[in-house]
Ligand SMILES: Nc1nc2c(c(=O)[nH]1)N[C@H]1C(S)=C(S)[C@@H](COP(=O)(O)O)O[C@H]1N2
């Protein structure tokens with residue numbers, strides 16, 4: 001079942017956003033697709049259909065990214081599907097709950113605290129974060145540990161842009177992300193389904209990898225609340241739960257942090273959580289996935305790729321590690 005995202009009450013003043021033509025990136029995409037001879041595959045048709053755009057939220061365009069792997073040449077998931085089939089347990093556990101309930105999230109004012117093992121801790125307001133580095137559009141696959149995936153044009157910049165400003169010390173081996181947990185705004189936080197606040201973590205070199213994205217938008221607009229407004233992580237080679245939504249604190253640590261999912265079920269959700277078709281979840285296979293929007297009766301499942309297809313970019317981070325043990 002699908003629900004229209006409730007976008008009212010989360011509009012932000014357009015003065016917060018650089019007013020530029022969001023469709024520039026779409027046109028560039030079409031040019032690229034044409035140059036690569038992809039128009040015959042119907043890819044450009046898909047993108048064209050999406051130039052009708054979500055159209056309700058403030059625009060947030062991004063320049064086409066030059067980061068290797070930052071541009072998946074696959075049919076984009078529709079905005080409708082990507083914004084109505086969500087995991088955001090702070091707003092309920094059904095896939096349709098976040099789109100129904102997240103309109104109560106207040107994304108202004110918003111600050112992110114930077115703490116821990118760094119020379120320059122501090123607090124950043126969302127307006128400053130939006131201006132911290134040039135916005136890029138990254139077309140990434142994201143795969144949920146539950147066995148579905150999507151392809152989304154995210155808008156943001158590499159997480160490393162923010163982390164390096166804090167000047168992490170030599171003791172900073174890990175980065176911990178904490179997200180908002182406010183009962184007054186988030187209907188799901190009253191339930192005990194997870195140990196709130198939602199916590200995730202990355203090893204320092206993973207966090208500094210250019211593919212790790214701090215996202216503020218998608219489809220040329222600011223993030224809708226259900227997708228993690230006003231800022232979230234997108235770590236495309238890891239299962240979706242590593243991509244923490246609505247972040248309020250980033251902390252540099254010497255010790256490996258314990259994520260909410262590891263706390264909930266350690267044998268199921270390890271720290272690394274790299275997409276790996278060869279390591280099954282204890283309760284199901286991870287060998288294939290369903291692309292959301294392709295759920296017709298005859299839709300074929302897709303084989304899941306090592307590191308979600310980003311092995312050329314990130315495989316080296318795990319050289320010599322036993323990936324069955326470090327799941
Ligand atoms: N704060 C928070 N972040 C979260 C989650 C959550 O429940 N709470 N769910 C995660 C999971 S399981 C997935 S698959 C992705 C889903 O992101 P999407 O809704 O943009 O597809 O968000 C992740 N980030």
Ligand SMILES: [Mo]
Nearest residue numbers: 144145240241
């Ligand atoms: Mo997920």
